[in-house]
Amino acid sequence: MVDNIGGSSSNAENSGMKEQDRLLPIANVGRIMKQILPPNAKISKESKETMQECVSEFISFVTSEASEKCRRERRKTVNGDDICWALASLGFDDYAEPLRRYLHRYRELEIDRSTNQDRGNSPPTRGGEGS
Amino acid sequence: MRQAGAYSGLLCGGVSGRTGPHSLPLARIKKIMKKSGEDVKMISGEAPIIFSKACELFIQELTRRSWIMAIQGKRRTLHKEDLASAVIATDIFDFLITLVSNSDSHETTSAIMEVETVDFS
Numbered sequence: 001m002v003d004n005i006g007g008s009s010s011n012a013e014n015s016g017m018k019e020q021d022r023l024l025p026i027a028n029v030g031r032i033m034k035q036i037l038p039p040n041a042k043i044s045k046e047s048k049e050t051m052q053e054c055v056s057e058f059i060s061f062v063t064s065e066a067s068e069k070c071r072r073e074r075r076k077t078v079n080g081d082d083i084c085w086a087l088a089s090l091g092f093d094d095y096a097e098p099l100r101r102y103l104h105r106y107r108e109l110e111i112d113r114s115t116n117q118d119r120g121n122s123p124p125t126r127g128g129e130g131s
Numbered sequence: 132m133r134q135a136g137a138y139s140g141l142l143c144g145g146v147s148g149r150t151g152p153h154s155l156p157l158a159r160i161k162k163i164m165k166k167s168g169e170d171v172k173m174i175s176g177e178a179p180i181i182f183s184k185a186c187e188l189f190i191q192e193l194t195r196r197s198w199i200m201a202i203q204g205k206r207r208t209l210h211k212e213d214l215a216s217a218v219i220a221t222d223i224f225d226f227l228i229t230l231v232s233n234s235d236s237h238e239t240t241s242a243i244m245e246v247e248t249v250d251f252s
C-alpha cells in the first residue's frame with residue numbers, strides 16, 4: 001500500500017493513483033496558506049506543492065490511526081469521533097477539541113434537518129450535491 | 132457526496148464563503164482517506180467534513196511555523212525549505228520528516244542546523 005507520497009511531484013507511481021486524485025487542489029491549499037500570512041507575504045509555488053503533499057500525508061496518517069482503532073473495536077465504519085480521537089492520540093490535541101465541538105454541532109444540525117424533512121418542511125436552500 | 136450547505140459560517144470564522152461551506156473538496160478528501168490503508172473500508176459522511184476543518188487547521192499551523200523560519204532568514208517569500216525547517220522543529224510533524232527530506236537533502240541538512248536556535252515553546 002502507499003506509504004510514501006513524498007518526493008517530487010513527478011512521482012506518479014502510487015498504486016495507479018493519478019496526481020490530481022491524491023492531492024488536494026493547489027488553489028484551495030494556497031488560499032488557506034495566504035489567509036494566515038501577512039498581506040505582503042509571498043508563497044513560492046514549490047512550497048504550495050510541498051504543502052499539498054504534507055496535507056495528503058496528514059490525512060493518511062490520521063486515517064490509518066482512526067481505522068486501526070475501528071479494526072480493534074471490530075467496527076467497519078470510520079466516523080467523526082474516530083478522527084477526533086486519532087488527532088488527540090497523535091498529538092494534535094489543539095485540533096481535537098474544536099473539532100469535537102464542530103462535529104457535535106454538525107450532528108445537531110443533521111438531526112434538525114432530517115426532522116424537518118420528516119415533517120414535510122423544506123430545508124434551507126443547499127448547494128449542489130457535489131461530487 | 133452531499134455538500135453541507137447549512138454549515139456556512141459554522142465555526143468557519145475567516146473561511147472564505149466564496150468557496151462554499153468547506154474550503155476543501157470532500158470527495159477528494161474521501162479518496163485520500165480510502166487510499167491510506169487496506170483496512171479502511173467504510174467512511175461515514177461526517178468524516179470528510181471533520182477532515183476538511185482539520186486540514187485547514189493543519190495548513191494554518193504549518194504555514195505559521197514556516198513563516199517564522201522565513202522571517203528568520205530575512206525573507207518575505209515562503210520557500211519549501213521553510214516548511215522543511217518547521218517540520219523538523221515540531222514534534223507532532225515528525226511523520227512528515229521523510230516527505231520534506233526526500234528531495235533536496237542538502238537544503239534540509241542546513242535547515243536542521245538552523246533549527247536548533249528556534250524555540251517554539
